[in-house]
Amino acid sequence: MQHLGFPLYTIIIFILFVVAALFVDLVGHKNDKIMSLKSASLWSIFWVLVSVVFGVFLYYEHGGEMAKLFFAGYILEKSLSVDNLFVIMAIFTWFKIPQNYRHKVLYFGILGAIVFRLIFVAIGSGLFMLGSWMQIIFGLVVLYSAILMLKNNDSDDDEIEDYSNHLAYKLVYKYFSVFPKIVGHSFFINENTAQSELNKNPNLNFLDKKT
Template identity: 50%
Template structure:
């Protein structure tokens, strides 16, 4: 796939422009985002992503267009699990609703930066060492198994080592003080709890980048498509948070579905490695089939979740965890 510097620059300009708009809205007009506003922003970001996919298909062919849409759907589905953890962080630290917009925008910017770094590193490793497909595949299968094992758990944000360290080394105030990062109490300069929240969000972004980049490389090995799929999926994360945070508890089987998707893409990567490095007689899973499987899993998970919560209103979804909670003393 031949992507020139001009196309990269225009793509980056569009993404940075949308991010700048988010930052301006968060800084200039902090407010509680209502349902209608969240719907408008969500639909707008999805339309932008779809228009980009249509342009990519027309300009570079249906194969690359299919890879983009498959990657976008994978990243979008993983971002919903990301939202679960964001909700837990916001609740744990009692972030006022008018400041959640700012926290989410920061999280998205940081996630894009981290993913950009991981994409560059991952693409370089894959181009130099084909066995990286095997390692990425094994990583995704391991992640899927761990997520399935701990699918009914929530990550322990308070006991996260990064958060504990931040609480220990930073002079922390108790008040958010209008969404500022620092405040003065009795003449002493302190950081507000918002700093700890941003640290927690940053840690979550790092963990999700470690999972999502190998996952999307399982759909396509084109760095431009990997970056675009991640960027457009993440740009809608802020609006999606306010749109679905009241519905997340109903997706009780989402973690199970994501575990299956990660394991499936892991198998796809391992088969690709075997096809390239061992024998071309090993079958490969074509991208259209991958797209169909991913959509099918998400559809089944959604319908099964809604039926479950309809029969059992007390059933509650969990984002899942990659490790079990520490046993109670």
């Protein structure tokens, strides 16, 4: 019998797959180590196999048509992920994120993207409806990002010691308590840690929004 929607147990299994995948990925990369090409390839193969397993589950539970739709969507998303890879590389280059911290930044970035993707897709779709000229603007932004990434490629591994002059920091420090320096792999630090870093770096230009 065909259903217009998925039965509850399929949704639960899908959620369990996603949660388990996020947990495995976090535990598997909890150490700040630079990932080799071999390791990245093996992990990619593993995640493809996980997706295939879920597709096989859909085939046996909901028929070949449902499985075809899943694999068609999966292949499409895989193809579109090349664009995401380009943008991620541009962001890492702009912020000069050290190689050993990039996976953790990417991991939590993806968690945020799960929510914000829906928001920005809606915004982007609305902007495209304004006219085809919006595509030209988006294209120029991507082109500028590519030029910026290539220009800074030689110094990609150099960590920025002081972000206080970085455009991103200047845009947000008035609204959020941000610290202009990478402190290990921590996303959040307390006041004692911040003061300790300031004592070690007296020339650090820390602009607290509360001051």
